[in-house]
Amino acid sequence: MIRSLAGLVAATLVFAAIPLLTDNSYVISILTSIFLWAYLASCWNIVGGMTGQLSFGHAVFFGIGAYTSAVLFVRFGWHPLLGGCIGVVLASVLALTIGYVSARYNLVHLHFALVTTAVGQIALFLAMGWQFIGGSTGLTVPYKATAGQLFFRDPAIYYWIILAMTLGVIALTMLIRQRRMGLYFLCIRESEPAAAGAGIDIMRQKLTAIVISAALTAAGGVIYAHYIRFLDPDSIFGWQVSLQMVIPAMLGGTQLILGPVIGAAIFVTLQETTRTLLDFAGAPLIIVGLVLIPVVLFLPSGVVPSLVGAWRRHRGPIRLAPVAQILALSVPSRAATLDTDILLRVDGVGRRFGGVQAVNNVSFTCRRGERLAVIGPNGAGKSTLFALLGGFIVPNAGQITFDGQRIDGLSADAVCRLGLARTFQTAQPFRELTVFENILASAYLHAPSHTAALADAWAVLALFDLSSRAAERSADLNIIDQKRLEVARAWATRPKLILLDEVGAGLTALELQQLVDMLMRLNATHGTTILFIEHMMSMVARLADRVIVLHHGEVLAEGSMAEVCANPVVVEAYLGESTLAA
């Protein structure tokens, strides 16, 4: 972090020195343009790249900043920075509204892109129709010889301001990326269900991202208004402007902090070179289009990451923590005794999907420290039951009490924060993140500080034998390590009860043995209650204290493994009702 920051400052100093070496105003204007779009694309990338919400309407925030400051200055003589602050606030409020409505009504992916596009168009038509702010003819920001203005005779000053802002947004992005917030953003991009499963409040994180991004974009608009000194709706609010923030990010690589900057350099240089070389009105954008097509087709993660090739993400402070730190670690040791106190009580829970009663009147209890298995043939409603317990779906009937508190109706992240963590049937790691980051995301939940979370995450890695894989991309893990990671992630939220959904599937006998041993160890040393769905009967036999059999959404039998296996009703459920005596 320190080293990259130093590198950033050094690079900035080099760029800052350029106006001192040349007074070629063309060079300065091109550089200003590069850094302006680098700045804006970096702002866009906080929401578009990090949280994965595609905004095609960022020009609105840009325009609100630019117009508010300019109009207040031109019409009332307010100081541009005061007007700018108002603009930033207005943009943030709008962003909050858009973000809230989108998250509330689940407008994601394409729908988010279309809503932001439409908001951009509405702003464009409003600006064109409103004569007070210049209407479609535009607004000129005149030079006023007052103290309250933002006019510099030397264009290099604007360049320096924009350069400094770019440095600022990059530093901010790096900071966000190193901390909890940035990791949460990436988790949401990778998988929303898994993020909720790690206790992340998705709505809050999405709102944070879009507000930060919009406020910064608006600030860029403020400077731009006084640099260009002429605003017209098309070149401020146009869809084109929004796209010009997206394209550099895509060109350079949305996953890289410096991606948008490099993308902007390519984007602006390409256009300027074409403009000088070709005398054809649309040529610059034709070339941009023609370059963009192969980039999207062949270098889908952007020019920089693809060209670097075996590009290793060195993100997150991945250094081995001292052994002493691991040993002195703060994972609380829980009572290992199997007491009879009830941790989870499921009472008459039912859930219907359309005409199908997936879970019907299911009641059972689970004691603290117990290892309880849920088995049953395909389609018995086991996974639905887990989704109900984890807060991913709401039951139609019945209640669920966990640790003395009603949890039916709570959201998944709230349930997780109460101490009920789950794994997913098909492992859902945050694929593009490292193994360490996957666990860190969960470790943040109850850690008092960033350092504590790091230490916790290392401890969990060690506990699950994943230390050597810490820096690997989780999508690249083999199956046993993916399963371990899935359990480790749930474990890192320090749950009282852990729901394991078919963690044994696809493992060899040896791997299964390792997994069972590990779970037994966790259960014994930390007293964590384990509730698991499993088809691997050998695993059930070894791990479970007690077994519940589900069939057609109902509890068919309950008891020890030997008891349920001897139960003819269970055998029939598994092997099918037979006309022959088995």
Added chain:
Amino acid sequence: MLVAILQGLISGALVGGMYATVGIGLTLVFGVVRIVNFAHGSFLMAAAYASWLMYERYGIDPYLSGLILVPSFFVLGVAYYWGLMRPMVGKSLLAQSLLTIAVGYVIDNTALGLFSSQMRVVAVPYAVASLSIGPIALPVTRLIAGGVGLCATTIMYLLLWRTGMGIAVRAAAADRPIAEAMGINTHSAQAVVTGIGIACAALGGVVLLPIFAASPSMGADFTFLSFLIIVLGGMGSFFGALVGGVILGITENLGATFFDGSTGHMLTFVLFVVLLVFRPYGVLVRRR
């Protein structure tokens, strides 16, 4: 007043029939290929310019030029699918969107460079002719647009619901792997649909040219217009797009009577947001 409203209604519905065709083109491609073609309007514009050029250079009637242009754009659409869209199936939304946006960039700016931003009108003699039914005067070009739109949607309806190809296309849209397992070459089906979609855009360009005019900004305008249509009707829905197109034609026409153009446009986008929020999947599209 009543006559003005009636006039606006009918004349709007006539253009709306053509809008519906254009919207169906976009919605079909989205429904089957699952990629939003942000260059849809650009293809429409390209066809409009091609038609204008044929009129200017060779005096070919714009409607006649459609006979050449629509099939050529079908071929172009098939090539577009195989060359650019197919590699993007299953890629990120950002990548898919930027690919089609880039294609739109190339088309729009080529038009800008070749023809400048000037409006290009075809000065056909019948451009100002109109048919009077009582107090209502209906421009011939609009009548033709309505008629062609009706024919085109009928043909597409028959194609989709009364032929084997239609079954293949709908099956591929509903469940691509299972359609494959039933012996349907889903890539060919998607290519054909993309061809039809682009051909619809081209038809729109040709037929609307005598009513409006060709300009480079027409591309983005019609892309947004098509989005409005398919959001109105529910994304991916054929009948939704049909209804959406007619509604949009009427509101646009009536809006122009009562508001100035940009207020009318803005209101349609407000409607767009409201619909996206409250009826995001429209009436018909199925989400698995």
Added chain:
Amino acid sequence: MLLEVRDLRTGYGAVEVVHGISFELAAGSMVGLIGANGAGKSGAMHAICGLLRHTGAVLLDGQDLARMSAHDRARAGLIMVPEGRRVFPGMSVRDNLLSASLHRRVRGRAQQTLDTVFHTFPRLQERLNQAAETLSGGEQQMLAIGRTMMGQPRVMVLDEPSLGLSPLFVQEVFRVIGALRETGLTILLVEQNVHHCLELSDYAYVLEQGHIVLQGAASDLLVDPRVRAAYLGTSNQPSEAEEVRQ
């Protein structure tokens, strides 16, 4: 052998779930593939039908289909009845049926095949113009089987036909499968419902964790305790299994 699968390996992403299995079907026979959940049955079926990438050979009447796309395999006559029915929901029953008979080999005889399907499933004829999604689960299963029949399969791959159906419909589905078998159709039946499967099949393979662990005449397997062990997983504790049996 009509269908011969050799050393089939497949999986999802980087995860291999089927580790080199081989099996074969004689023309006119019915072969069962059984195994507990997660044993890799579905993966194997998707692979031989071309819906999952795989290695190994899939020979239909001596012709290797391994490099063919899914639709070419279906056109060659290897057609599946997918797990969970997967009928095309918004399309009518008629269109669902016709969707499998669009290719050249069977197009001309579509009408006759349709009559055969209606003969087998009179209910489908009654609901011809109804949207498939409005059918009950059992009717959808009939539609899924009927749809595959429309493609005139040389080998019909039935993937978990009883899954999620009420007991009454399970009986009905297996009755139909029995009847199809009587017509001389070659069937590969993948089923959790061991007894039904083994009662109908001539020969069966037991799949466990992506390997074939047991095979034999269905009548032998029906009484083999190891089959039960493969399901209830007591194979690792034979003594306990013995206890349970007593």
